[in-house]
Amino acid sequence: MIYELTEEDMERLLQKIAEEYDVFGSKEELGEVVFSKISSFSEVSEKKSSYSPKDFLIKRSENILEIPRAEKKAVIGVKSCDLRGFYLMDLQILNKDPFYTVRRQNTLFINFVCTEMCPGGFCTSFGGPVLDDYDIQVLHIGQSYFVEADPRYERYLAGFRPASDQDVFVKHSKEFNRKYGKIELNGIEKRMKWSSKLWTEFANYCISCGACNYSCPTCYCIDVYDDETGRKKEWDSCILEGFTKTAAGNVRPDLSDRLRQRFYHKFKYYKLSKGEYLCTGCNRCVDDCPVDIDIKEVITHDYDKE
Ligand code: SF4
Ligand code: SF4
Structure with a gap:
């Protein structure tokens, strides 16, 4: 009612x-x-x-x-x-x-x-x-x-x-x-290319601040650490270098790999595992990015032409 x-x-x-x-x-x-x-x-x-x-x-x-x-x-x-x-x-x-x-x-x-x-x-x-x-x-x-x-x-x-x-x-x-109207997703989960030049282009000007993750209403990743006041969890960002750092090394040492990971998680991995894109189109990550990296480019990019 x-x-x-x-x-x-x-x-x-x-x-x-x-x-x-x-x-x-x-x-x-x-x-x-x-x-x-x-x-x-x-x-x-x-x-x-x-x-x-x-x-x-x-x-x-x-x-x-x-x-x-x-x-x-x-x-x-x-x-x-x-x-x-x-x-x-x-x-x-x-x-x-x-x-x-x-x-x-x-x-x-x-x-x-x-x-x-x-x-x-x-x-x-x-x-x-x-x-x-x-x-x-x-x-x-x-x-x-x-x-x-x-x-x-x-x-x-x-x-x-x-x-x-x-x-x-x-x-x-x-x-x-x-x-x-809408920006057509056109099966973005299948169109995105692992070797796309988009990831290295973005990495040329991304300053790895993590604002895109912190502002995003769908990003939930956390870091866990101990300090003198206890065991803490706090917001983390897949764009930051420390995100995948382990005692055995870093599986994503390059910024272009970390940027690709963010977009693959939102538009491919979540879609394949949960049936939904991990994005709502709120544009907060674009509004807060100091160097104007726009997630919409990931959707509209012509991967076939590369
Ligand atoms: S546009 Fe998508 S990825 Fe960007 S902040 Fe909003 S929900 Fe997150
Ligand atoms: S907000 Fe922009 S500059 Fe900061 S990490 Fe995200 S993409 Fe890079």
Whole structure:
């Protein structure tokens, strides 16, 4: 069932949720859109957050000898592309990483469906901003907030007005995808070439900062190490030289190999092992790359001509 809420209704919805959860929202602070605690719907910004919300589930750094705690959090204002990243990560780490799992099971995400494509975004290549999997999904058109909930959260919508148009999400999805078109993936998992010159070209200007991995809502790799305060895990990056360094040496000492690995993981290995590309088209890795390396080039490159 899809409901049609006013702004005042959204406030009531948020207050209902706040009875059970600590509520966080995307909020403008010092020129950036960040997630922080909110007490009113009026604080929520519908702009894409400056950073992906993945640290609600995977902390940048934490002690893994401590038992993960179940904290009930609701996060409102997540964009669909970022939320889809969690569904993709679930395929690999849900029920394997206990920290991720306990947070995933105790966090309610309320995603906003975009009405315009963000600069550089290519979510239409992966289905567009209307998701099939969500907790509570919101589409804001004019004065109306169209809201649908997974059966686990339907109780929060009891008492609100059912929308007269129950196809509003389907229609929006078709219209959005038609308006913006898509970059065809064209079986990228089969087209990419191991010996492509693209990897060495990228390596000529990549500065190995790791920002593309840190900003990505689908990158979940971690490093584990000991220090004086305990055994830690922290975000890692397959682009960094130390990522594959072992006592026996480094299996990917060349930057071009590490760049290729990143794209092969996203567009070939994950697709073959999980049935999905490990990318949502959010463009965060491009936005944050200091030398403008664009993952879309990997998709559009003509490997047959090499
Ligand atoms: S566009 Fe880049 S940051 Fe976004 S999901 Fe794909 S690889 Fe990750
Ligand atoms: S963000 Fe750009 S420069 Fe930094 S590691 Fe990724 S591709 Fe290289």
